Structure formats: structure tokens, C-alpha cells
Amino acid sequence: MIYRDAQTACAAMSAHLAYLKTADVDAAAEALCEDMDTFAGGDDLAEPGMFVWNDGTPFVYTDWEAGEPNDGNGKYNENCLVIAASRAAKGWDDRPCDPSQVPTSGSFPYICQY
Numbered sequence: 001m002i003y004r005d006a007q008t009a010c011a012a013m014s015a016h017l018a019y020l021k022t023a024d025v026d027a028a029a030e031a032l033c034e035d036m037d038t039f040a041g042g043d044d045l046a047e048p049g050m051f052v053w054n055d056g057t058p059f060v061y062t063d064w065e066a067g068e069p070n071d072g073n074g075k076y077n078e079n080c081l082v083i084a085a086s087r088a089a090k091g092w093d094d095r096p097c098d099p100s101q102v103p104t105s106g107s108f109p110y111i112c113q114y
Helices: 003-012 023-033
Strands: 038-043 080-083 092-095
Touching: 003 038, 023 038, 023 080
Parallel strands: none
Antiparallel strands: 038 080, 080 092
16 A cells, blocks of 8 residues: 555554554564565654654654665655565665655555554
8 A cells, every 4th residue: 555545544443554663563563574565654754854653753763774764865755664574684764655756666565553
């Protein structure tokens, strides 16, 4: 799904996209993702470059892959947090929130948290 639809789907289950606020929660989410890049509940839509959780709290714990977040090396608007589970380290990456700029990206599985 695209990011907004994933948020709506989680809300329909009285949940929200997962907030990976601790190493333990992050590790549990990574295990659930297996090898699929997966949306979690963080973005920099309100202020580019300033990622926050969807509840408005800033990132304290992070697990960004080396060189991330990077807005596609400055080529795209990559405003949504993805667990890059297809990579060996399963760290975080900024990715498009929908496929409007990059047709091959912006639609991912998602993980909800109660």
C-alpha cells in the first residue's frame, strides 16, 4: 500500500503504523518483516529532514542504514520511513510515500502496532 492507505488500514484496526522507538521494538518489527521492505510510522512530511513518529514525537532511537536518510541522493522526495528488510542489516531507509515520483517505489507492506 501507499503510506497514507497503510495509516488508514492500521487505524481501521484501532492501531497505528509501528513506532520503532527502542532497539527491542525495532528488532521485533524487523523479524516480522522477514525480507520485505516495510513501512513503519515515521516521516518528515511536516518538515523535510526532520523525521518524527506519527504521534509527533521526535526520533530518539534510530537505526538508519549508512548514508540514510538521503532523499534518494537528492533526486526524490523520500519522506517515509521503511524498514529496509531486503538488505542484510535491515536498517531504516527513507523512501517515497507513494509511487508518484518513482513508479517502482512508494508502495510497501506495512506493520501496525497496538
